[in-house]
Amino acid sequence: MEPATIRHAGAGRADAGGPPAALRLSGLHKTFGTNTAVDHVDLVVPRGSFFGLVGPNGAGKTTSLSMAVGLLRPDEGTAQVFGVDVWSDPVEAKALLGVLPDGLSMPERLTGRELLTYLGQLRGIEAGVLAGRVQDLLDVMELGAAERTLVVDYSTGMRKKIGLATALLHGPRLLVLDEPFEAVDPVSAAALKAILNGFVAGGGSVVLSSHVMPLVEQLCDTVAVMAGGRVVAAGPLAEVRGDGTLEQTFVRLVGGDAHARRGLSWLVS
Amino acid sequence: MAGVLIRMKLTVVKNSMTGGRAAWMLVGALLGLLFAAATIWLSLVELPNREVLGDLLAGVFGMWTLGWLVGPLWGGSAVLRADHFMLLPMPRRRLALGLLGAAFVGITTAVTALGFAGLITYGARQGLAPGLLAVPVAALQLVFVVLLSRVAYALFGVVAASRAGAAVTGVLFAAMLVLTQSGWMIVVAVMYSDILETGFSHPTTVALRAVPSSWGVVAVDAAGRGDWPLAIAAPAGLAALCVLLLLVWSVELGTPRRARATIRGSAGRAPVSGGPLGGTTGAVVRKELRTWWRDPLRTTTAVVPIVWALGTALLPLTFDARLLLPWAGPALALFAITSACNLYSQDGTALWQTLTIGAERADVRGRQWAYLIVFAPPAVALSVAFTWWSGAAWAWPWVAAAVPALLGGGAGLIAHSSVFGLVPGPDAHKRPSNPLERADTTGRSNVLFWVGLVPPAPALAVVYLGTRWDERWLSWAGLPVGVLTGVVVAWVLGGLAIRKLTEDGPDLLHAMRTGRPTVSRAAGGAGVARKGGTVEGLSWGLGSILLIPQGIVPLVFILSDIDVRSWFLAMYVRPLLGVPIAVASMLAGIALYARAVMTRVDDRTGRAGAPAPAGERELESV
Numbered sequence: 030m031e032p033a034t035i036r037h038a039g040a041g042r043a044d045a046g047g048p049p050a051a052l053r054l055s056g057l058h059k060t061f062g063t064n065t066a067v068d069h070v071d072l073v074v075p076r077g078s079f080f081g082l083v084g085p086n087g088a089g090k091t092t093s094l095s096m097a098v099g100l101l102r103p104d105e106g107t108a109q110v111f112g113v114d115v116w117s118d119p120v121e122a123k124a125l126l127g128v129l130p131d132g133l134s135m136p137e138r139l140t141g142r143e144l145l146t147y148l149g150q151l152r153g154i155e156a157g158v159l160a161g162r163v164q165d166l167l168d169v170m171e172l173g174a175a176e177r178t179l180v181v182d183y184s185t186g187m188r189k190k191i192g193l194a195t196a197l198l199h200g201p202r203l204l205v206l207d208e209p210f211e212a213v214d215p216v217s218a219a220a221l222k223a224i225l226n227g228f229v230a231g232g233g234s235v236v237l238s239s240h241v242m243p244l245v246e247q248l249c250d251t252v253a254v255m256a257g258g259r260v261v262a263a264g265p266l267a268e269v270r271g272d273g274t275l276e277q278t279f280v281r282l283v284g285g286d287a288h289a290r291r292g293l294s295w296l297v298s
Numbered sequence: 299m300a301g302v303l304i305r306m307k308l309t310v311v312k313n314s315m316t317g318g319r320a321a322w323m324l325v326g327a328l329l330g331l332l333f334a335a336a337t338i339w340l341s342l343v344e345l346p347n348r349e350v351l352g353d354l355l356a357g358v359f360g361m362w363t364l365g366w367l368v369g370p371l372w373g374g375s376a377v378l379r380a381d382h383f384m385l386l387p388m389p390r391r392r393l394a395l396g397l398l399g400a401a402f403v404g405i406t407t408a409v410t411a412l413g414f415a416g417l418i419t420y421g422a423r424q425g426l427a428p429g430l431l432a433v434p435v436a437a438l439q440l441v442f443v444v445l446l447s448r449v450a451y452a453l454f455g456v457v458a459a460s461r462a463g464a465a466v467t468g469v470l471f472a473a474m475l476v477l478t479q480s481g482w483m484i485v486v487a488v489m490y491s492d493i494l495e496t497g498f499s500h501p502t503t504v505a506l507r508a509v510p511s512s513w514g515v516v517a518v519d520a521a522g523r524g525d526w527p528l529a530i531a532a533p534a535g536l537a538a539l540c541v542l543l544l545l546v547w548s549v550e551l552g553t554p555r556r557a558r559a560t561i562r563g564s565a566g567r568a569p570v571s572g573g574p575l576g577g578t579t580g581a582v583v584r585k586e587l588r589t590w591w592r593d594p595l596r597t598t599t600a601v602v603p604i605v606w607a608l609g610t611a612l613l614p615l616t617f618d619a620r621l622l623l624p625w626a627g628p629a630l631a632l633f634a635i636t637s638a639c640n641l642y643s644q645d646g647t648a649l650w651q652t653l654t655i656g657a658e659r660a661d662v663r664g665r666q667w668a669y670l671i672v673f674a675p676p677a678v679a680l681s682v683a684f685t686w687w688s689g690a691a692w693a694w695p696w697v698a699a700a701v702p703a704l705l706g707g708g709a710g711l712i713a714h715s716s717v718f719g720l721v722p723g724p725d726a727h728k729r730p731s732n733p734l735e736r737a738d739t740t741g742r743s744n745v746l747f748w749v750g751l752v753p754p755a756p757a758l759a760v761v762y763l764g765t766r767w768d769e770r771w772l773s774w775a776g777l778p779v780g781v782l783t784g785v786v787v788a789w790v791l792g793g794l795a796i797r798k799l800t801e802d803g804p805d806l807l808h809a810m811r812t813g814r815p816t817v818s819r820a821a822g823g824a825g826v827a828r829k830g831g832t833v834e835g836l837s838w839g840l841g842s843i844l845l846i847p848q849g850i851v852p853l854v855f856i857l858s859d860i861d862v863r864s865w866f867l868a869m870y871v872r873p874l875l876g877v878p879i880a881v882a883s884m885l886a887g888i889a890l891y892a893r894a895v896m897t898r899v900d901d902r903t904g905r906a907g908a909p910a911p912a913g914e915r916e917l918e919s920v
Binding site for chain 2 (some may be wrong): 034098099100101102119120123124126128130131133134135136137139140143147148150151152153176177178179180181188265288
């Protein structure tokens with residue numbers, strides 16, 4: 030693996046004196062047994078940015094994001110949302126956050142509408158406002174047709190959409206989305222992109238992880254590349270990718286395996 | 299084909315022989331061997347009435363068959379599942395034959411084959427010809443039970459996804475529990491009666507021998523009488539049944555034609571808010587009630603205590619004792635604790651919603667209320683109805699004191715146990731249909747069964763004093779005391795659960811995500827944990843046997859001058875010696891329980907601290 034070539038977004042940068050960053054990870058560290066999943070990661074997500082976190086499988090993206098939003102206890106380091114520490118002041122931090130984890134269960138035996146309504150009530154959203162928001166979200170996510178289907182019977186794409194709806198419900202200021210577009214069909218994806226772009230245009234901040242480079246290039250203005258539990262590059266999209274595409278930069282940073290590209294010689298018809 | 303499948307099965311079994319699983323397999327094999335030995339012994343017993351022996355043997359073979367029907371439902375899916383091979387280009391019938399071949403390789407089949415050898419000894423007693431006939435017939439009987447079990451499981455899989463199927467699962471599960479714990483009552487009843495001399499009534503005999511599992515006995519008996527047409531017809535019928543079952547099975551192996559039973563939600567209206575269930579806790583209560591209503595696993599969780607209580611209370615009626623009837627309600631409330639002790643694991647990683655919202659308090663309290671709403675009505679109804687039916691007027695204050703304390707204590711204990719003793723299982727969205735896929739909480743349930751008896755103790759003590767001093771008002775004071783203990787226990791333990799969930803919620807989430815606790819295991823800990831698990835499983839199993847049927851029961855029998863020997867060791871010696879044997883057995887049982895608890899504690903602490911071996915499973919999609 031090549032050494033980190035670009036390191037614009039470090040813990041030392043940004044928000045000195047200014048308003049705090051949307052998300053700031055400082056020295057986050059997590060080991061599972063002898064395997065270091067996340068190795069002292071520093072990352073700053075500026076306010077109002079659309080931030081893409083990319084990396085190969087096993088790079089530590091999910092682990093980092095889980096620690097950032099308070100779903101996984103870090104061994105070391107801190108995570109701050111708009112200057113509020115996620116681990117020492119969870120209640121205030123969580124009100125600012127909307128989260129979409131990847132592959133977790135939800136209260137499975139509820140319909141989409143019931144799920145959103147109960148979560149809204151738990152968040153203390155006023156009844157009149159809540160009903161309107163739930164309807165809007167179901168319409169935008171096109172989940173209205175499956176009104177009587179329980180979440181457990183949703184398809185993978187529908188699960189993503191209802192998950193995103195729960196993340197948006199309370200009007201958070203920062204969205205942290207783990208693989209939000211995986212298994213989502215192109216039509217729904219276009220709708221989601223429009224929502225996210227509108228959210229950022231309105232002053233919100235988004236962090237999303239993905240391994241689909243063109244998607245990140247299309248949506249994000251700031252990116253970070255993770256590999257082997259470290260951030261190997263971070264900064265504005267144009268700087269990170271330089272003259273090539275993000276994909277080329279990514280392969281160069283992460284280092285492709287020559288074996289993997291050789292192919293299977295016997296697989297010919 | 300069958301050879302490959304058999305090797306595959308053996309490899310899977312070998313790889314999954316870990317911890318409690320191995321222990322249970324061992325215990326199961328030992329119990330099976332005992333039962334097989336008992337079957338052979340029965341076939342050799344000298345009875346005054348020869349006819350009865352055939353009937354009894356037919357009944358025992360019926361029990362074997364029942365075991366084969368219920369076993370797979372209890373033990374979860376088969377090792378090799380047909381859908382694993384769906385993409386292979388081969389005819390279904392060949393696949394069915396191959397899987398059947400693999401199904402014969404297993405401890406259960408070997409043990410059953412041994413038990414069915416009882417048919418051969420039974421035949422040999424009647425002469426050479428019946429003895430020789432019995433050999434192929436016993437083999438046929440074995441093929442029959444294996445096939446029947448496969449077909450039943452395939453068909454059951456279709457209905458298990460529905461709530462009715464989940465309820466049936468609960469009933470079967472509870473029935474197995476009642477039979478293993480209290481089945482000795484039936485044996486006692488048979489021994490007390492004079493059936494062994496007079497024989498069963500004619501209709502009972504005919505009905506008993508009409509069941510296919512008895513056709514082997516029918517054939518051997520017919521051969522013994524020289525009735526050769528029947529002696530040939532009975533095995534022929536059994537063979538025909540086998541062919542039929544094989545056909546049904548190979549058809550069932552195909553791609554499922556029937557849609558899975560889906561449970562639907564309510565149509566396009568928002569759930570009402572406000573009212574008595576308003577607020578954040580109310581939202582959780584209503585969410586929980588919907589889950590109790592819609593999740594097959596919860597249906598099973600709710601049905602098991604009800605059927606267990608009914609079974610345990612009604613079984614003594616077989617020898618006309620109404621003694622246990624008033625206790626059906628308290629038994630329900632008690633067993634509900636053991637059944638619902640792992641609520642958070644049932645919902646799996648859905649916990650992230652609670653954590654990101656910060657609604658831990660509402661979540662725990664809501665679950666407690668929902669538990670009470672689900673279990674209090676049947677417990678109260680059963681208490682009132684059965685106490686009234688029993689006609690035991692003295693029982694009223696006892697039941698009135700016990701039920702509220704058990705319910706409230708249960709609401710506290712399940713919340714506490716679900717958080718502090720969380721046992722990760724299959725995640726909620728990965729088990730859409732099968733209520734049998736759940737975390738193994740055997741050890742925890744065993745502990746909670748006894749701990750659950752503590753909350754009603756003060757109230758029952760008050761009632762006892764009232765009875766002792768003959769003060770009616772004091773007896774009835776047990777009711778308010780019971781209510782008070784229930785409220786306090788529910789409040790305090792729920793509060794502890796809230797605190798734990800708030801502080802360590804992410805660790806619990808991690809445990810459910812990866813199937814193991816966050817604290818990493820000691821190096822080389824896998825082997826230690828495996829050994830610990832075996833010891834723990836064996837300790838629970840043997841401890842239960844020593845404590846209850848070999849300890850408490852014979853002691854009660856000796857003290858109340860009941861003379862039934864059955865399999866109670868202490869009854870085979872003079873009462874003077876029987877008492878110390880029973881007491882020693884109880885002490886040994888308690889010691890084994892303690893051993894099991896200590897193993898678990900050691901296991902926990904042993905895992906803390908040192909780093910885990912590399913290559914363990916991590917977060918999905920890291």
